[in-house]
Amino acid sequence: MSYVGIHPEGARELVAAMDSARNAISDGFLADLKHALCVAQSDAVLEAQASFTVYQRYRAFLEESARELTWRVKVITSAPDATVDGETVYGSTRFESAKKAAEQGAADGAEFKELWAKAERDGDWRAVEEWLAAHQDELKDPEYAAAFLRAFGKENVVALLNKATEAYGPGSHLGLSPEQLAYFQERFQPLMDAIAAADDPELRAHLLDRLGLDAMAVLLVSTRMPEDFVRAAVPVLTQTFGLAVGVTDYNTSLTMTALGHHPELLQELLADPATANLLLDPRMLADPEYRKALAASLPGALDQTTSNPETLDRAWSNVLRLGSQDYFVDAMAGDEALSLALTTAFLPYLENAGHLMAASYVDGVPGLDLPPAREPLLPAGVTPEMVQDFLGGAIVHKSSSDALARQVAELMAGSGFETLLAEHGGDYEKMAADPALNDEMVAALGPLGIVMGAIYSAQGDNLRREDSSKQERELYLGFFTGLGTAKISDAALSSLAGVAAQLGANKFAQWLAGQPDDITPEQYAEGLRDSYVAAFTDLLVGQGMDRKLAEEVAVDFRAYFDAMEGEALKQQNAFG
Amino acid sequence: MAYEDSAGGGGSAFPPLTFNSSADEASAKRIAARRFDEWAGTVASFTKDVAAKLERDGEPVWSGPASEPFHRALLGDPAFAKKIPGYRNPYLDTAGNLRRSADKLEENRNR
Numbered sequence: 001m002s003y004v005g006i007h008p009e010g011a012r013e014l015v016a017a018m019d020s021a022r023n024a025i026s027d028g029f030l031a032d033l034k035h036a037l038c039v040a041q042s043d044a045v046l047e048a049q050a051s052f053t054v055y056q057r058y059r060a061f062l063e064e065s066a067r068e069l070t071w072r073v074k075v076i077t078s079a080p081d082a083t084v085d086g087e088t089v090y091g092s093t094r095f096e097s098a099k100k101a102a103e104q105g106a107a108d109g110a111e112f113k114e115l116w117a118k119a120e121r122d123g124d125w126r127a128v129e130e131w132l133a134a135h136q137d138e139l140k141d142p143e144y145a146a147a148f149l150r151a152f153g154k155e156n157v158v159a160l161l162n163k164a165t166e167a168y169g170p171g172s173h174l175g176l177s178p179e180q181l182a183y184f185q186e187r188f189q190p191l192m193d194a195i196a197a198a199d200d201p202e203l204r205a206h207l208l209d210r211l212g213l214d215a216m217a218v219l220l221v222s223t224r225m226p227e228d229f230v231r232a233a234v235p236v237l238t239q240t241f242g243l244a245v246g247v248t249d250y251n252t253s254l255t256m257t258a259l260g261h262h263p264e265l266l267q268e269l270l271a272d273p274a275t276a277n278l279l280l281d282p283r284m285l286a287d288p289e290y291r292k293a294l295a296a297s298l299p300g301a302l303d304q305t306t307s308n309p310e311t312l313d314r315a316w317s318n319v320l321r322l323g324s325q326d327y328f329v330d331a332m333a334g335d336e337a338l339s340l341a342l343t344t345a346f347l348p349y350l351e352n353a354g355h356l357m358a359a360s361y362v363d364g365v366p367g368l369d370l371p372p373a374r375e376p377l378l379p380a381g382v383t384p385e386m387v388q389d390f391l392g393g394a395i396v397h398k399s400s401s402d403a404l405a406r407q408v409a410e411l412m413a414g415s416g417f418e419t420l421l422a423e424h425g426g427d428y429e430k431m432a433a434d435p436a437l438n439d440e441m442v443a444a445l446g447p448l449g450i451v452m453g454a455i456y457s458a459q460g461d462n463l464r465r466e467d468s469s470k471q472e473r474e475l476y477l478g479f480f481t482g483l484g485t486a487k488i489s490d491a492a493l494s495s496l497a498g499v500a501a502q503l504g505a506n507k508f509a510q511w512l513a514g515q516p517d518d519i520t521p522e523q524y525a526e527g528l529r530d531s532y533v534a535a536f537t538d539l540l541v542g543q544g545m546d547r548k549l550a551e552e553v554a555v556d557f558r559a560y561f562d563a564m565e566g567e568a569l570k571q572q573n574a575f576g
Numbered sequence: 577m578a579y580e581d582s583a584g585g586g587g588s589a590f591p592p593l594t595f596n597s598s599a600d601e602a603s604a605k606r607i608a609a610r611r612f613d614e615w616a617g618t619v620a621s622f623t624k625d626v627a628a629k630l631e632r633d634g635e636p637v638w639s640g641p642a643s644e645p646f647h648r649a650l651l652g653d654p655a656f657a658k659k660i661p662g663y664r665n666p667y668l669d670t671a672g673n674l675r676r677s678a679d680k681l682e683e684n685r686n687r
Contacts, residue, residue: 003640010637014629021622033615036608037590043605043673047666048612049589051619058622058656065646069638088635097642 105144109151146198175250196223220258260297276318317379332393339394354446392457
């Protein structure tokens with residue numbers, strides 16, 4: 001055991017400086033110096049003559065120190081018992097130095113090679129498995145692992161993994177089931193850890209060339225191999241996607257799970273239409289194990305914060321293109337976890353989808369221009385209908401509808417619509433001419449329109465979806481063009497945030513999900529209407545109107561609301 | 577690690593070259609002199625950047641018993657970080673010697 005304190009970032013910079021100095025003392029420099037000293041002979045003072053040897057020693061020192069420090073950074077930063085003080089990590093290393101670790105690894109690799117040869121001869125692998133279990137900690141050490149695997153031999157590494165996956169799997173290159181995988185990992189995880197820890201390009205090239213499909217899938221799902229290695233393995237692993245008939249091909253779900261360890265790589269694959277089609281193929285989505293893997297892996301690849309925006313945009317373009325198709329919608333309708341994963345990943349786009357919805361409301365109406373859309377923007381070519389279809393598969397699950405309702409409520413509550421209304425003091429012409437108010441209205445109403453459309457899409461009721469869209473359009477335009485109805489329209493919209501707050505996102509979600517024991521569409525419509533009326537009355541009173549007069553105006557509003565919105569909601573019998 | 581320098585010079589360990597003429601030898605010495613001049617200006621950078629990265633915010637980036645030979649080899653007395661920048665003057669002296677030798681070779685040739 002060797003105690004050490006490392007500032008990982010500082011140590012990496014030090015290693016980079018050592019590498020740079022080592023490169024400066026190049027073979028060319030040393031050859032030139034030697035030649036100059038041969039020319040100089042006694043003209044060279046003693047220190048100059050000695051410098052050649054010093055440079056050679058310094059270069060060796062830099063090489064070994066960089067290796068040592070790199071090893072320590074890796075070992076210490078991944079040590080489970082390491083402690084952190086500020087930016088410095090403290091811990092101890094099992095081996096005294098990188099060199100000692102490599103020496104021990106080489107000796108143990110030779111011993112293990114003999115064990116493996118005996119296991120092959122006798123057909124009894126217990127000694128091999130026991131040896132791996134006894135050395136699991138050492139095998140995670142990069143220097144030890146690299147030397148161990150070199151001594152064991154790359155051919156033996158491949159042979160062992162291929163034979164072990166054949167022995168513990170179903171054969172026929174169909175991969176290991178979750179139970180078989182767990183059993184396999186109990187025995188061979190230390191060897192796979194060693195492969196992941198060893199930075200050995202020759203071994204990795206050999207694995208890519210010779211490792212069987214089952215063994216490769218198991219290796220990738222059990223370790224964090226470098227992204228380049230996984231990228232090189234993908235074409236081999238995906239070549240059987242969709243080919244299994246009547247049986248489960250576990251390699252596909254293992255591959256998708258492994259890709260989840262590399263979200264940016266998965267994002268790249270989704271950004272390519274050909275691989276996106278392959279990864280989201282109808283035959284693949286029919287497999288529950290694969291859907292489970294997708295649900296775990298897609299969120300990272302589709303996250304707004306993890307990647308190149310252009311690649312993310314292309315990935316989402318393909319996901320929504322395929323996600324709005326019937327087979328995908330059906331798959332989501334049948335899989336709550338996948339639905340929630342994709343819905344949650346989509347939420348940042350809901351405001352922009354609402355903006356597209358509002359853009360369709362004002363399309364062709366003179367004098368109305370929408371404010372600029374807010375980021376993140378949906379990929380070009382994505383329509384509100386595509387989004388509604390995509391969400392339509394998810395919204396049948398309570399968890400997804402809850403997430404959508406919460407987002408709608410947050411967008412409504414955060415819209416600031418009421419504040420702006422108050423600022424204009426009831427001057428509707430000023431309101432209609434206020435771009436900020438327009439902006440907030442889009443933020444308030446558009447996302448709701450998307451979610452309402454998704455509900456109708458889930459019911460397969462496109463006629464109802466069009467009606468709903470038309471009503472919201474009228475409500476929207478009513479504010480900006482409305483003469484007598486303008487007062488009602490703006491109040492209706494101003495109360496949206498209040499409605500969301502009063503009913504609460506949870507009840508809204510329950511209604512969306514159509515939970516019969518919780519709240520019926522009729523109850524929801526009634527509550528929504530009452531809330532609108534109350535909010536409208538309060539708004540008028542708050543602006544200085546006599547309460548009695550305000551209530552009279554509110555009666556008109558109730559009638560208007562019944563006609564515009566309540567009636568449509570009342571007709572949602574299918575939700576009960 | 578044991579990297580402490582023990583080389584102390586003492587007679588050229590570098591085999592002499594054979595030249596076709598004293599003019600060639602003089603020319604080679606002048607070229608070598610220019611190289612030593614160049615190296616005199618660059619050798620300090622070989623250790624300077626490494627020494628500058630040993631600490632971060634006043635704290636060593638690598639501490640503990642195993643780091644002691646590393647720090648000693650780099651910063652001890654004499655050690656690389658002190659010895660190598662010190663080659664500046666010996667290189668300039670060597671360049672001067674080479675030019676004087678080249679001058680002599682040319683003088684002898686012109687007699």
